[in-house]
Structure formats: structure tokens, C-alpha cells
Amino acid sequence: MSDNLEAFFSAVAKALGADSVNRSEETIRRYAENTMAGGDVRPSGVVYPRSTSDVQTCVQLANQYKAPLYPISTGYNIGLGSRSAARQGQVILDLGYRMNRILEIDDKLAYAVVEPGVSYQALYDELVRRGNKLMLDVTSGPPQGGMIGNALDKGAGYTPYFDHFGFSCGLEIVLGNGAILRTGDGALNSETLANWHTSKYSFGPILDGLFAQSNYGIVTRMGVWLLPRPPVVRSFHFAFPEDDDLEQVIDLCRPLKMSNFVPSLFRVSNDLYLCGSEGESPDYRISKGKTSIPDEARRALREKHGLGAWNVSGAFYGPSTAALEPMVQRVREHFGQSGKARYIDHADAAAIPPLQVAINAFAGIPSLGELGLLKWRPGGGNLWFLPGTPMDGKIANDFQRICRGVYEQYGMDYTVMNVCGPRFARGLHVITFNREDADERARADACYRKMSEEVARRGVFVGRAPIQYHDFHMGQAMPAYRDACHSVKTALDPNGIIAPGRYGIG
Numbered sequence: 001m002s003d004n005l006e007a008f009f010s011a012v013a014k015a016l017g018a019d020s021v022n023r024s025e026e027t028i029r030r031y032a033e034n035t036m037a038g039g040d041v042r043p044s045g046v047v048y049p050r051s052t053s054d055v056q057t058c059v060q061l062a063n064q065y066k067a068p069l070y071p072i073s074t075g076y077n078i079g080l081g082s083r084s085a086a087r088q089g090q091v092i093l094d095l096g097y098r099m100n101r102i103l104e105i106d107d108k109l110a111y112a113v114v115e116p117g118v119s120y121q122a123l124y125d126e127l128v129r130r131g132n133k134l135m136l137d138v139t140s141g142p143p144q145g146g147m148i149g150n151a152l153d154k155g156a157g158y159t160p161y162f163d164h165f166g167f168s169c170g171l172e173i174v175l176g177n178g179a180i181l182r183t184g185d186g187a188l189n190s191e192t193l194a195n196w197h198t199s200k201y202s203f204g205p206i207l208d209g210l211f212a213q214s215n216y217g218i219v220t221r222m223g224v225w226l227l228p229r230p231p232v233v234r235s236f237h238f239a240f241p242e243d244d245d246l247e248q249v250i251d252l253c254r255p256l257k258m259s260n261f262v263p264s265l266f267r268v269s270n271d272l273y274l275c276g277s278e279g280e281s282p283d284y285r286i287s288k289g290k291t292s293i294p295d296e297a298r299r300a301l302r303e304k305h306g307l308g309a310w311n312v313s314g315a316f317y318g319p320s321t322a323a324l325e326p327m328v329q330r331v332r333e334h335f336g337q338s339g340k341a342r343y344i345d346h347a348d349a350a351a352i353p354p355l356q357v358a359i360n361a362f363a364g365i366p367s368l369g370e371l372g373l374l375k376w377r378p379g380g381g382n383l384w385f386l387p388g389t390p391m392d393g394k395i396a397n398d399f400q401r402i403c404r405g406v407y408e409q410y411g412m413d414y415t416v417m418n419v420c421g422p423r424f425a426r427g428l429h430v431i432t433f434n435r436e437d438a439d440e441r442a443r444a445d446a447c448y449r450k451m452s453e454e455v456a457r458r459g460v461f462v463g464r465a466p467i468q469y470h471d472f473h474m475g476q477a478m479p480a481y482r483d484a485c486h487s488v489k490t491a492l493d494p495n496g497i498i499a500p501g502r503y504g505i506g
């Protein structure tokens with residue numbers, strides 16, 4: 001450890017109290033952990049601020065001692081880095097541990113204001129406690145994941161308020177130069193702010209976007225918009241039998257989203273994305289993870305769980321089941337045109353655990369079910385590859401064939417959910433691998449890189465990435481984009497003390 005870091009930790013302990021710093025071996029090991037192929041990333045220590053003013057103190061001291069800080073909210077970014085830093089030796093600033101208050105819930109205007117440690121589960125529980133009149137959009141990932149960390153990483157859910165950064169409103173940020181910035185109407189130089197968390201478009205440039213997937217500042221407060229909870233959430237599901245049915249599925253989903261007839265996003269999941277959360281691969285012990293699961297084994301899993309090669313899920317919201325029934329019927333007729341879609345109604349889907357996960361996601365209820373995907377192969381390795389496709393069935397199916405082929409080339413199991421809007425679908429590709437097996441780890445890494453190159457050659461960038469690939473992806477960006485990102489970094493964080501390397505910046 002350099003003298004600078006020693007001096008930094010001493011200064012923080014003096015300013016914030018000795019219990020605000022932890023550098024024990026056990027803690028360092030815990031914060032180093034992740035599920036990535038590139039290995040753990042050991043920080044030099046962990047700091048636990050209590051307030052925005054504590055964060056400001058940490059930033060000032062980090063500038064003084066040239067100590068690199070890596071802020072996290074709750075650190076449940078599983079498959080994308082968990083709680084580990086961009087580079088070895090950075091200081092984890094664990095905001096969520098002590099800054100975990102729900103600062104405000106406005107029932108009339110339907111928004112909440114949260115600190116970094118507020119998880120989906122915590123806000124959900126509080127809304128239920130207050131009468132369950134408001135609904136928040138959740139992920140189908142870990143319920144302990146934080147709303148600020150997720151929004152800043154451009155995370156998303158599945159209800160009409162799916163876009164977590166888009167439906168955030170009003171940030172408070174400690175910049176790398178130590179200044180405190182409020183965005184939106186919060187930029188007004190006043191003690192009283194009426195519209196900080198109700199109006200996103202205010203005077204001047206929209207600065208909020210600079211703090212998503214970057215390292216220009218540390219967000220200490222965020223407004224988040226909520227939906228009035230509808231009395232009834234009614235899901236519908238269709239199973240398609242063949243891998244290449246994706247073409248038809250995408251072309252069927254598009255008009256329903258383009259007209260906004262279906263208000264939720266569509267979850268279009270392949271067999272392994274759903275069956276994969278229900279237990280370890282039945283093939284792994286036979287193939288020793290050297291080859292992809294055979295088609296017969298996939299078919300057997302589909303039969304066991306009552307699912308298809310592709311499975312479409314969506315939902316309607318309304319005052320009663322009866323009021324929503326005509327809409328469900330119209331969707332049934334629409335998918336019926338395919339001649340092969342098998343309809344699964346809301347009640348039957350609720351008895352199939354991976355479809356119950358979808359129902360929970362549409363209803364804004366955090367749930368644990370999808371975390372079963374982490375155990376599909378032993379050894380805890382998990383990477384998410386997140387490209388996207390235009391909502392054009394032929395193009396989407398071509399990408400499916402390419403990515404499936406790469407998974408098979410490296411002996412991985414093709415596991416994907418396409419989350420579909422009107423024009424674009426994000427392809428959530430899961431690479432689950434045995435992280436304790438060096439060969440399998442290397443193949444998972446090679447699979448990720450090869451897919452990134454293959455889709456980039458066809459004009460597709462990723463929308464979010466595991467932290468070990470941030471430099472790699474920034475290398476795929478046009479030079480003017482890279483230069484602009486670095487120029488903003490220099491302007492807002494001249495000593496480069498916030499998360500150097502995150503998203504390939506600094």
C-alpha cells in the first residue's frame with residue numbers, strides 16, 4: 001500500500017470516525033468478490049460515509065492524497081461486477097451501508113426520493129406498509145439491489161416505467177472536484193425547491209445523463225417516479241416450439257408495442273433462461289462442461305416445465321379481471337395467427353415458477369426466483385452480455401443464430417431473454433460457467449469477447465457491460481466519443497479520483 005493511501009485512510013478515520021474505515025483482510029476479500037471470468041479485484045479498503053457531507057469530505061481527501069475511490073450503492077450488480085472495483089487497489093466507498101434512508105414519498109405526485117442504500121425490497125416494503133397505493137418498477141434480479149446503482153448502470157424492469165434512469169428525476173451529486181451539483185429544477189440556487197423531483201427538463205443542458213455509466217461524480221440522492229398501483233395485473237404467456245420461431249415472435253410483438261396496446265414490455269425468453277433457474281444443468285456432470293447442453297436435454301427440460309423453445313410474457317393493468325379479458329382475448333387472437341403459439345393463462349403461469357417471476361416483475365414485486373440461474377453450472381461464474389436488436393424478426397433471428405453458434409463453439413449454454421419494446425429489444429445473454437475451472441473460465445471469457453466482436457461487425461454495441469470489459473468496449477467506440485468522454489472527465493474530476501477505468505474512462 002502506498003504512503004498516500006495510508007495517509008488517506010488515516011485522514012478519513014480522523015474526519016469521519018474510526019468505524020468509517022475497514023481494511024481487514026476479511027472485508028477486503030468480501031469486496032473483491034465477483035462472478036466474472038477475470039477474477040476477484042482486491043480493493044485497498046472500504047469507507048462507509050453517513051451523509052452527502054461525508055462523501056464530500058472523502059472526495060476532498062481523495063483529491064489531496066490522490067486516492068482512487070470506487071463508489072457502490074448496494075453492490076448487488078451480479079454478473080456485471082458485483083461490488084468489486086474497476087481496478088485493484090481502489091478504495092470502495094460503500095454508500096449503501098449507512099446512507100440507506102427513504103427521504104420522501106409523495107403519495108399525491110407519486111414519487112419517492114432515496115439514498116444509495118435503498119433497495120427495491122426496502123422501497124417495496126415501505127409502499128406496502130403505506131397501503132400499497134403506489135407501485136415501483138423492479139428488476140427481476142436481486143431484491144437487495146439498489147435503485148440508484150441500478151439506474152446509474154442503465155438498468156431496467158418490465159412495467160410501463162421500465163427505464164430506471166428515464167424514470168428517475170432529480171439527482172444530487174458530489175463531483176470529482178468536490179462540488180455538490182443538483183440536476184433538473186434542483187439547479188435553482190434556492191433553499192426551497194418545488195420541482196426537483198417532478199420535472200426532468202428544466203433550464204439549460206440536461207446534465208443527468210452524464211452520471212449514468214460514467215465516473216464523473218458520486219450520486220447521493222435520486223428522485224424516482226412511481227405508478228399508481230392498478231387493482232389488477234393480468235399476465236398472458238405463449239410458448240413457441242422451435243428455436244427459429246424467434247423471427248415470428250418478434251414480428252408478432254412489434255405491432256402490439258408500437259401501438260402501445262400492450263403496456264408492459266415483452267419478455268421473450270428462451271428455454272434455458274426459464275428452465276435454468278430451476279436447478280443445475282442435467283447435462284453438466286456428463287459433459288463436464290466441455291460442450292453445450294444437447295437439444296434432446298433441452299427438449300426434456302421444456303416438457304418437464306411446460307415451456308417452449310421461446311416463451312413470450314406480457315401484462316395488462318386495469319380495474320378488474322373482467323375489464324382486461326377482452327384485451328387478453330385480442331392478444332390471443334393475434335398470437336394465434338402463428339398457428340403454433342401455445343397460450344398459457346395467468347393462473348396456469350402462476351404455477352410455473354419462472355413464469356411467476358415474470359408476473360412478479362410486471363406487478364412491481366421483487367422476487368428471488370431468477371437468481372437460480374447462477375446455479376445452472378457449479379462454481380458460481382456469471383457474465384451478462386447485453387447487446388440488442390432492432391424489432392425486426394429476421395434480424396433478431398440472425399443474431400440469435402450467430403450468438404447461439406458462439407456459445408456452442410465455446411461449450412457454453414445459450415441462455416437469453418429479449419426484452420422487447422416497439423423498435424428495439426435488449427438481449428440479456430447469460431453466460432453461466434464454473435469459475436473454479438480454468439479452462440471453462442477461459443472459454444466463458446472467449447465466448448463473451450467473440451460475441452461482442454461478431455455483433456459489433458454487424459453494427460451492434462452493448463448497452464451495459466461487466467466491469468472487466470469496460471476498456472475493451474470503450475476500444476470499440478469511435479475516437480470522437482472516447483475523446484469527449486475523457487474531456488468531460490478532466491473537467492469534472494481533474495485528478496481522476498472517481499472510479500478510474502469505469503466504463504473505460506480515465
Ligand SMILES: Cc1cc2nc3c(=O)[nH]c(=O)nc-3n(C[C@H](O)[C@H](O)[C@H](O)COP(=O)(O)OP(=O)(O)OC[C@H]3O[C@@H](n4cnc5c(N)ncnc54)[C@H](O)[C@@H]3O)c2cc1C
Nearest residue numbers: 073074075076077139140141145146149150155156218219
Ligand atoms: C439473475 C439476475 C437477474 C437480473 N435482472 C436484472 C434486471 O431485470 N434488470 C436490471 O437492470 N438488472 C438486473 N440484474 C443485474 C443487477 O443485479 C442489478 O442491476 C442490481 O440491482 C444493481 O444495483 P446495485 O445497487 O446493487 O448496484 P451497485 O453494484 O451498487 O452499482 C452498480 C455500479 O454503479 C456505480 N454506482 C453505484 N452507485 C453509485 C453512486 N451512488 N454514484 C456513482 N456511481 C455509482 C458503481 O460503479 C457500481 O459498480 C440481474 C442480475 C441477476 C444475477
